[in-house]
Amino acid sequence: MRILLVEDEQPLARYIEAGLRKHGFAVDVAHDGQTALDKCELTPYDVVVLDRNLPRLHGDTVCRRLAERGTSRVLMLTASGAVQDRVEGLTLGADDYLGKPFAFSELVARVLALVRRSAPARPPVLRAADVALDPARRTAERAGRLLHLTPKEFGVLAELLAAGGDVVSAETLLTKVWDEHADPFTNAVRITVGTLRRKLGEPPLVETVTGAGYRIRPCAPD
Numbered sequence: 001m002r003i004l005l006v007e008d009e010q011p012l013a014r015y016i017e018a019g020l021r022k023h024g025f026a027v028d029v030a031h032d033g034q035t036a037l038d039k040c041e042l043t044p045y046d047v048v049v050l051d052r053n054l055p056r057l058h059g060d061t062v063c064r065r066l067a068e069r070g071t072s073r074v075l076m077l078t079a080s081g082a083v084q085d086r087v088e089g090l091t092l093g094a095d096d097y098l099g100k101p102f103a104f105s106e107l108v109a110r111v112l113a114l115v116r117r118s119a120p121a122r123p124p125v126l127r128a129a130d131v132a133l134d135p136a137r138r139t140a141e142r143a144g145r146l147l148h149l150t151p152k153e154f155g156v157l158a159e160l161l162a163a164g165g166d167v168v169s170a171e172t173l174l175t176k177v178w179d180e181h182a183d184p185f186t187n188a189v190r191i192t193v194g195t196l197r198r199k200l201g202e203p204p205l206v207e208t209v210t211g212a213g214y215r216i217r218p219c220a221p222d
Helices: 010-022 033-042 059-069 083-092 104-116 151-162 170-177 188-200
Strands: 002-006 026-030 047-051 073-078 096-099 126-128 131-134 139-142 206-209 213-216
Touching: 002 010, 002 033, 002 170, 010 026, 010 104, 026 033, 033 047, 033 059, 047 059, 047 104, 059 073, 059 083, 073 104, 083 096, 096 104, 126 151, 131 151, 151 170, 151 188, 151 213, 170 188, 170 213, 188 206
Parallel strands: 002 026, 002 047, 047 073, 073 096
Antiparallel strands: 126 131, 131 139, 206 213
């Protein structure tokens, strides 16, 4: 899942970024409103975590423009937790609102809830054949066997399961699971899919569709 964090207080931004990455999110960061909009022009983020008081372009304006585009869910952060401020934020088009200071576990839970509300909506636990992946608990298992996955392997499996058997291109996986620093010409996706396959074991679950990408096999072999 790809997140854009928009926060002008850089120490706080680094703290939130590190915490989100620890929970397996791919995170890009912007420190002002205009940069945030520029990044959103290039990348379809799953969720934008947006501070309200931003330089260059106020967070309210950013929120309104993102809501007009309708491409990303917006979680607005603000130092004010007053009811009127929450109402204003939601009226601007934010999908959720969280006052500072906040418990990090609540931030993660709200981000995951917004991802589940995306179109098409994602269930709380992603399943296919005998595989189950729980984004909130950061666990994945096959036939009751716990899978020890790296963050990138976990992210790739989540995207493939969420696609419900549809083909997911390598470019899409790179966009969703890696951040803006990823080299678009890298073999990272192919390598990660290879290690994921080995950890999933038999029978094979991830299928390569030549020239198109990867998908979860429509029917698991007996």
